[in-house]
Amino acid sequence: MNKAADLAEETRDGGTVVRLSGTLTIACLHDLPSRLDALEGPISAIDLSDVDHMDTIGAWTVHRTAKRLDCAVGGGRADAERMIAAVGELDEPVAIRPEHVSPLKRVLGEIGEAVVNSGATLFGLLGFFGATLVAAWNVVRHPSRFRVNAVVQRFEVVGVSALGIIGLMSFLIGIVIAQQGSVQLRQFGMEMLTINLVGRLTFRELGVLMTAIMVAGRSGSAFAAQLGTMKLTEEVDAMRTIGVSPMEALVLPRTLAVVVMMPLLGFYSSVIAVIGGGFLCAVSLDIPPITFVQRLREVVPITDLWVGLIKAPVFGLIIAISGCFQGMQVKANAEEVGLRTTSAVVQAIFLVIVIDAFFAVFFTWVGWN
Amino acid sequence: MAAEIEAVEEERVEKAVEGNGIAICVRDLRTSFGDQVVHDGLDLDVRKGEILGVVGGSGTGKSVLMRAIIGLQIPDRGEIEVFGEPMIGRLDDEALAIRKRWGVLFQGGALFSTLTVAENVEVPIREYYPNIDAQLRDEIAAYKIRMTGLPADAGPKYPAELSGGMRKRAGLARALALDPDLLFLDEPTAGLDPIGAAAFDEQTRRLQQTLGLTVFLITHDLDTLYSICDRVAVLADKKVIAVGTIDELLATDHPWIQEYFNGPRGRAATAAVARERGKTAAETQADGRR
Known part of the structure; x- marks a missing residue:
């Protein structure tokens, strides 16, 4: 059941459709995210009809690509669509790292802090x-x-x-x-x-x-x-x-x-x-x-x-x-x-x-x- | 809304039936610490796609059972299978494929104290899938953090800066990092206020439905048992004395079970559920009349 995830570009109805296939789970994604990142628009749709299984990480990968290329997602099974919708709802800016500070400022700050x-x-x-x-x-x-x-x-x-x-x-x-x-x-x-x-x-x-x-x-x-x-x-x-x-x-x-x-x-x-x-x-x-x-x-x-x-x-x-x-x-x-x-x-x-x-x-x- | 949930419910049940699978199978387990025998001849099945609540008095070895299943405690005797793979006597490397398929939330969260919340969530991803690039890893951590209901500014914080409830949510985010099929929760609502505990229950239920998880849930919280568990396993006398829905358990005449569910706290929880159901029924009726 676990097939490596793959993608193919097809021309359909005058637009380019990206057709994803295989299993979109973290174990099977391999280089798919970077290949999706390399895609250039305009792309009209992402077709999920050949995707057999998907986890939230796969769903997220699809979601971010669709958002970047501003295209529709379709053809997936009900649970896949639901999962993409679910992760889409979570797409809000979240702080991951502490704010970046310039090195000079940081060193000065550290010295000051040490003195204090x-x-x-x-x-x-x-x-x-x-x-x-x-x-x-x-x-x-x-x-x-x-x-x-x-x-x-x-x-x-x-x-x-x-x-x-x-x-x-x-x-x-x-x-x-x-x-x-x-x-x-x-x-x-x-x-x-x-x-x-x-x-x-x-x-x-x-x-x-x-x-x-x-x-x-x-x-x-x-x-x-x-x-x-x-x-x-x-x-x-x-x-x-x-x-x-x-x-x-x-x-x-x-x-x-x-x-x-x-x-x-x-x-x-x-x-x-x-x-x-x-x-x-x-x-x-x-x-x-x-x-x-x-x-x-x-x-x-x-x-x-x-x-x-x-x-x-x-x-x-x-x-x-x-x-x-x-x-x-x-x-x-x-x-x-x-x-x-x-x-x-x-x-x-x-x-x-x-x-x-x-x-x-x-x-x-x-x-x- | 109700119809939607029902549809989801149906699909979930379907899934479970279709696989007809058992996620965890424990047979004839015996564990002991020196002279003290914790389990003796314990059998337990956890079905795929269910939330199994595990209850038992203090010291009946609920946590020890979990630790035995995830391989932290080596039993004296018995068999443990997870997703059909035997777990006893396997080398760490061999069990790795299974390890990736479960997430564990320890009682205190067990976050790595020197790492931020976001870094904690990224640890399993880094460890098992180093080929995922940093940008995507950060995004995954970000939506996992949101998924568990942590505020958006929690990512760069250290565990010491978080409250108990937030630490548990962060632990849950880390447990969910690899999209596990199986989730172990050790007293997730212990030490939370009732509102926080209810929210955590709700979260667990929702995640379980969206992700199709199997959940092994150790708890003392009767409200949790009533509101989210599909089945409940009762640990006593060194084995699992009964497994079933709460109604089925109430039908048995084991004194501990009767005392547990019919004690003052048990009755209060039952009453609360009955009230809730009554309210929903009344609302439905009112809607029908309109």
Whole structure:
């Protein structure tokens, strides 16, 4: 029953008649639409008497040709005629694509939008920070609303579970710094200074910074994805209607967990990195561990430890706030959860590094160098 | 108007009889999830050109049955034929010819969220018939969008910008993209307001008549059952316990069926239909007197 659709032009009663034949369904149309498009007028009629079966796509093809050539359609079976009439009724302008905009205008528009968005995000982040503080103040005033279980659970997820990966990373970083440093310092015959390098760099900067990056990747992204999904499934709205503040129940425990865990993880990371450095010194520079520790105590001032430990909770706050903030911004669809998670991590790492630069200037200014 | 519909109706019935065909044939189906058996020894025939309503309590496996027929759920045992072709154990490529002949509307619409409505409708056309040029494809999408009753500016919108009812219509437009012979609708009117639901029913009926579709319709909506379904299949006790017109079902004495159709909601729907019929009869009488 399925014959390929075909067309033939015939001269009849002084006019040209296009005679269609075969099955006019989407599977059998093949190149018929383009051949019909290539037809030139004047054509008096389209004859459907040889068409055995037709679907709406075939009907549409006939309809558009008849409309373009301004000719009559006839000879079809009742259902074919009805279908053509039915699709003809639907022939109204319908928007298919968004309106076309010139590239220059579009680029300018995108830049403008990006600037406005960044401003709005920064502003929103600040507002969110404020809301978190308000929630914290509320909990301080009503200590019974403090969710111990939620916080402790987050401690485990954010802190304890991260020990393995952060330890491994720090150990390797310690080795890399010691190794690269020793290669450069050997040229001046000052291999002993490798200990200064490892000790001061890790406690002051790298330990906390690398931990912050790892926590942003592990926990910041998880916060954004969790809260984003909860927004999508209307869990957050349900919470609100029951009278539970999402800021207190979701955001505060997470923020608190990261703020408390960051200094601990940062200290742990620094210690492991120093051990890594000491390991390399012992293996490849023949500095015995005793000497390494002795030297470390001489060259690393205690302020270096304070510098790291002061920065850590601030970094933690940034990571938690941007993770939760981005998660709570999810509105529309599942894809947005992915986008928000990405921007939570990027934003957190970016802000951590910016704040770190400010800290560096600040600590120099107070004389802790 | 009435005569016209009658003529169409007659032709449709004729068509069905002439093919004398069964669109979907399910025999001795058994599906399970772990220990939980959903269907056991289920038989069902869907005739060509009919709207078959499928009802059953929550968890009786209405959606699972649909998923088994369209190949998303592999049954433990049994045979499923669609248009005379066995569907069980076929490779995806082999079943492709059949796949092109059906359209599926999932419960939530299941629109691709990163594509606009028009692009969603064009996906099946692009996939199966890449030789159709972009211009014609856009036109096809345009009239499909109109056909399902979406407004003319819905094409460039993303699913997230649409209301639930519009999303379902867009899903229907995508299901109809290839002019299927067989349409699966999974609770099409769930979550719609009564006016929207009635309009959707009307739309389904009209499309089914113009396109000569066979419709497999899962629903809980008694109004839908009364107004558009030719036959109704009742799922209970892991099988289809009865198939027939609503009147035929009412004649059976299965407690679930009695409860379903004679419960307060069932009675309300029956009353509404009776009122509607009474009104039409009265109008006809009045016309006759004039």
